[in-house]
Amino acid sequence: MNDDDIFRALGDPTRRAIFEKLATGAMNASALREGMAISQPAMSQHLAVLRNANLVREERQGRFVNYEVDPDGLALIAGWLAKYRAYWPARIDALKDLLKDMDQ
Amino acid sequence: MNDDDIFRALGDPTRRAIFEKLATGAMNASALREGMAISQPAMSQHLAVLRNANLVREERQGRFVNYEVDPDGLALIAGWLAKYRAYWPARIDALKDLLKDMDQ
């Protein structure tokens, strides 16, 4: 799990769509495919890339494999972004409001 | 400027290295190349991709073109990341500390 894997994984729009769909709730690979013009092997390969980047993690449940967002990958992006916080001072207030919301 | 352009731009490790070097301070394309095994046209092409993603902006200064980090692109990443804030509650405290630092 490093910047390289993560940004490469998110660099593909299809993979980002998969991730974003997963973020609405954990589901298995078949459910992910629904309404998403993508073959079974392609989905499996994309999920492998996302998993390798720690953006997604799996949990086998019988014959199905359930996928969910892995916070570790997101944290790494947040860390990357934080390095450049000097460049967005104007956005600090918005971020503060965000954190206040999260407290409730 | 959209998620696609940004993540595609950052998906390439060379381009991310260029961006990260630029984040240490604005400089022109030649200065960026120093110690960075990369040809002049390649650098120019990478900068064009970064510029197109609003991660970097240019300002011609005579014969040189000065490049600097563009906060707009970073803000878009922050926005993308914020959508998934539900997934990193454990990191809230760390982020708060970060904001406290920024106030000073």
Next chain:
DNA sequence: GAATCAAATAAGTTTTCACTTATCTATTGG
């Protein structure tokens, strides 16, 4: 205004990577 230097662009080549089809593995239920 010719020479020089920074950077961009054009065109072609090579490498990477997202796909395909085919096959295999794992798990369940009859």
Next chain:
DNA sequence: CCAATAGATAAGTGAAAACTTATTTGATTC
């Protein structure tokens, strides 16, 4: 134990994209 189903893997193909060399554009200085 066998048929069915979910998913992974293997191998090959085509397209995208990161490079190359050559040339062009823009600006400076002598």
